[in-house]
Amino acid sequence: MSNGGSALGGADASELFQLLRDGSPRTVSELAAVTGLARSTVGLRLDALTSLGLIGPVDPGLSTGGRPPKRVALLPLARLALAIDVGASHVQVALTNLVGDVLLRQRAPISVAAGPDPVLGRALQLVDPLLEELGRDRAAIIAIGVGLPGPVHFETGRPSKPPLMPGWDAFDVPGWFRDHIDAPVLVDNDVNIMALGEHSRLESPAGHFLFVKVATGIGAGIISGGRLQRGAQGIAGDIGHVRVSRGTGVLCRCGNEGCLEALASGPAVAAELSAHGVEARSARDVVALVADGDLRAIQAVRQAGRDLGEVLAASISFLNPSVITIGGQMAAAGEHLLAGVREVVYQRAMPLATRNLQIATARTADKAGLIGAGMLAIHHALSPEGLQAL
Amino acid sequence: MSNGGSALGGADASELFQLLRDGSPRTVSELAAVTGLARSTVGLRLDALTSLGLIGPVDPGLSTGGRPPKRVALLPLARLALAIDVGASHVQVALTNLVGDVLLRQRAPISVAAGPDPVLGRALQLVDPLLEELGRDRAAIIAIGVGLPGPVHFETGRPSKPPLMPGWDAFDVPGWFRDHIDAPVLVDNDVNIMALGEHSRLESPAGHFLFVKVATGIGAGIISGGRLQRGAQGIAGDIGHVRVSRGTGVLCRCGNEGCLEALASGPAVAAELSAHGVEARSARDVVALVADGDLRAIQAVRQAGRDLGEVLAASISFLNPSVITIGGQMAAAGEHLLAGVREVVYQRAMPLATRNLQIATARTADKAGLIGAGMLAIHHALSPEGLQAL
Numbered sequence A, B: 001m002s003n004g005g006s007a008l009g010g011a012d013a014s015e016l017f018q019l020l021r022d023g024s025p026r027t028v029s030e031l032a033a034v035t036g037l038a039r040s041t042v043g044l045r046l047d048a049l050t051s052l053g054l055i056g057p058v059d060p061g062l063s064t065g066g067r068p069p070k071r072v073a074l075l076p077l078a079r080l081a082l083a084i085d086v087g088a089s090h091v092q093v094a095l096t097n098l099v100g101d102v103l104l105r106q107r108a109p110i111s112v113a114a115g116p117d118p119v120l121g122r123a124l125q126l127v128d129p130l131l132e133e134l135g136r137d138r139a140a141i142i143a144i145g146v147g148l149p150g151p152v153h154f155e156t157g158r159p160s161k162p163p164l165m166p167g168w169d170a171f172d173v174p175g176w177f178r179d180h181i182d183a184p185v186l187v188d189n190d191v192n193i194m195a196l197g198e199h200s201r202l203e204s205p206a207g208h209f210l211f212v213k214v215a216t217g218i219g220a221g222i223i224s225g226g227r228l229q230r231g232a233q234g235i236a237g238d239i240g241h242v243r244v245s246r247g248t249g250v251l252c253r254c255g256n257e258g259c260l261e262a263l264a265s266g267p268a269v270a271a272e273l274s275a276h277g278v279e280a281r282s283a284r285d286v287v288a289l290v291a292d293g294d295l296r297a298i299q300a301v302r303q304a305g306r307d308l309g310e311v312l313a314a315s316i317s318f319l320n321p322s323v324i325t326i327g328g329q330m331a332a333a334g335e336h337l338l339a340g341v342r343e344v345v346y347q348r349a350m351p352l353a354t355r356n357l358q359i360a361t362a363r364t365a366d367k368a369g370l371i372g373a374g375m376l377a378i379h380h381a382l383s384p385e386g387l388q389a390l
Helices: A012-021 A028-035 A039-052 A117-132 A173-178 A190-199 A260-264 A268-273 A281-293 A295-319 A329-333 A335-348 A366-381 A384-389 B012-021 B028-033 B037-052 B116-133 B173-178 B190-200 B260-264 B267-274 B283-291 B294-317 B331-332 B335-348 B365-381 B385-389
Strands: A056-057 A073-076 A080-086 A090-096 A102-109 A140-146 A186-187 A208-212 A218-224 A227-229 A323-328 A360-361 B056-058 B073-074 B079-086 B088-098 B102-109 B143-150 B183-191 B209-214 B216-222 B323-327 B358-361
Touching: A012 A028, A012 A039, A012 A073, A028 A039, A039 A056, A039 A073, A039 B102, A056 B037, A056 B365, A080 A190, A080 A366, A080 B028, A090 A117, A090 A366, A102 A117, A117 A173, A140 A173, A140 A190, A173 A186, A186 A190, A186 A366, A186 B079, A190 A208, A190 A218, A190 A227, A190 A323, A208 A268, A208 A295, A208 A329, A208 B335, A218 A260, A218 A295, A218 B294, A260 A268, A260 A295, A260 A366, A268 A281, A268 A295, A268 A329, A268 A366, A281 A295, A281 A329, A281 A384, A295 A323, A295 A329, A295 B216, A295 B294, A323 A335, A329 A335, A335 A360, A366 A384, B012 B028, B012 B037, B012 B073, B028 B037, B037 B056, B037 B073, B079 B116, B079 B190, B079 B365, B088 B116, B088 B365, B102 B116, B102 B365, B116 B173, B143 B190, B143 B365, B173 B183, B183 B190, B183 B365, B190 B209, B190 B216, B190 B323, B190 B365, B209 B294, B209 B331, B216 B294, B260 B294, B267 B283, B267 B294, B267 B331, B283 B294, B283 B331, B294 B323, B294 B331, B294 B335, B323 B335, B335 B358
Parallel strands: A080 A140, A140 A186, A208 A323, A323 A360, B079 B143, B143 B183, B209 B323, B323 B358
Antiparallel strands: A056 A073, A080 A090, A090 A102, A208 A218, A218 A227, B056 B073, B079 B088, B088 B102, B209 B216
16 A cells, blocks of 8 residues: 655655645644644644755744744745656756745757657756756756647556657656756646646646646546545546548548547648648648638638547547647647537537536647656655655 | 545555555554555554454464554455345345455346335345345445436436336335444435446456347446446436437437337347247247257358447447447347447447447356446445445
8 A cells, every 4th residue: 555664754744744734834733634644743743844945934023923933834946847848849958946836947949759768868868958047056946847749658658659659668757857956856747737837827726627638639637536546557538549530531540530639730721721722831820820810711621620529529429528728739720629519519418517627728828848747757756655755 | 536534535545455455564654655655544544444443453473574563454344235126027136245256145026117226225124134145234334226228317226217117216225224234325326326236246357348138128337447337317328328320210219210229129120030930028038949950040140240230330439349248138148249340340340449448248147246236335435435334
């Protein structure tokens, strides 16, 4: 059930941290009451967190109560998380504080097909100037979160037969960082990470949430029962190859026919427009045409939304989420994509499942991956196992 | 985060119980080490469990170590769980021990449309003779688990607009029992409960599991990340109304067209056979025809399997389970249904998702609902909140 034995072992160090993580100061008695732990145990764990510099005493003069200075609170800038978002043709890095706010970020163009060493090396080059700007060094990094555009075996941090990523299969991403930064490395696929980022920034908490990325590929990140669901092989949410009704005879790069991705991804919509004499080669081109008011592009995006809606209607039947947000480059086409999705979802899904369902464009836009990678890193670093390793 | 404050509060009473629940005896030191709790805290919680009669000392002469008699273990017959499975045309009750084994069960025919009072009353009549046979009385019942053939708001135990169940909408099922048995009542829909039952009896544990019931209706119970996923309105797994490709023009009782249930449920297959001159009116008739080797029935069941496979292929893309089991009356048609499912799943789902996927007929057969209702009741009764209420 647990390795246990350490002062930070068990479920409660995590619970203790969860309580402090909202930034509110708390006393030992409050923490003991809420966790059900002995005051002595709480005290020991707080000492450990204090000696790590993660929490500190709060000036009683600033708190509302008149108690002696025994309140402690998380120090958000005690350490930093390094967030890395690897895309198909770029890499982005950011430094976040311990509550996941992006402090600084930087981006560089590079193809993921260049292989892990050049791509991760490029990312690393971007980090030191950001650290310098904050007056910190690599030792300030408490953990690293990395998003990759393909399936990842989360437990080992190794990509798992990722298509279009030559040289990455089973590459030891955490091992690569070991020579450069002394911090744990968490790796997940970009859509799961974007889901974490978007979920952390929702207006109100949603225990059952779907994030859908529509770009060169199409994928979803699933939060169900309050937790990111990765599935048995870490590929839950791989909705790009679900068949849609309009797909008969349309071949997909996966070798099957009628896949959602072959009809509704950025390149698929661009190809369809090109075939009808409207020049477009990518999601970006499609979005630009829509912004220009091109009627054929608007119609094509709306139809892509309908195809996506067909798959989302099924996912709503399976998972019964309360919020779905749509991100990725194609989401920039805005209401047209969303209108197609809603049209089919409201037609196909059961009324009880859609009664309170929100479907919206992602709020975090192109920052979702960085925020999510930061959250993943922080969540691990401040978990019982993470704290033990500090 | 938690109400806390009681000796049984916090996450650890539950963890303590989980450790004892496998039936192995454990010492205070062992429990303290694994939970990370203070020995004194463990001692207090064990005292509480002992005074409730749920655990007891183990004779050291029977254990492998030479320690003094300080080991404790769960007493599986200390209390009983009452499991109630309400079907469309019958009610079943069972008494289980604290690890969920069905000790005795009984069944009576009654239509769920008779309404809650007659149906629950009939169930209750079946209970006392079973208790008597075990030499126990109603006070032995630690909790009651009830499965209903429709959507249920799990938190309140009230059915939520269930179709074909007149009089049940928003009926206070736990409240009804309050006058008869002094024990907490947990109510969920039958498919979720069957999923819990089947999951608890798998050959090896599966954190990502789908149970599919194919009978008069079609529904799924989802266990993801080790937990039953109910979704935002408690209707996760409602796959009967996902559209399938063969469904164009086929009307469903929900008002839509092309729903899985309109093509692959017992009545749908029976109707299709009847339309072709093979008399059949229910899932039972279809299964009997298949058992007789009727070729048209075998073909129809296999096609129903293909329709189901289409929806399951999508669910595999969403959830990436490692085990899917198929139960309900139509599962008695055995390999023919399964063959159709596998045919389409292996054709449509991504290779990585099906590489280690098991698809099988449910092992618990008609006991799934009773085992699951028992597990639901026990799990609650021995949770921190449940124990506080004892």
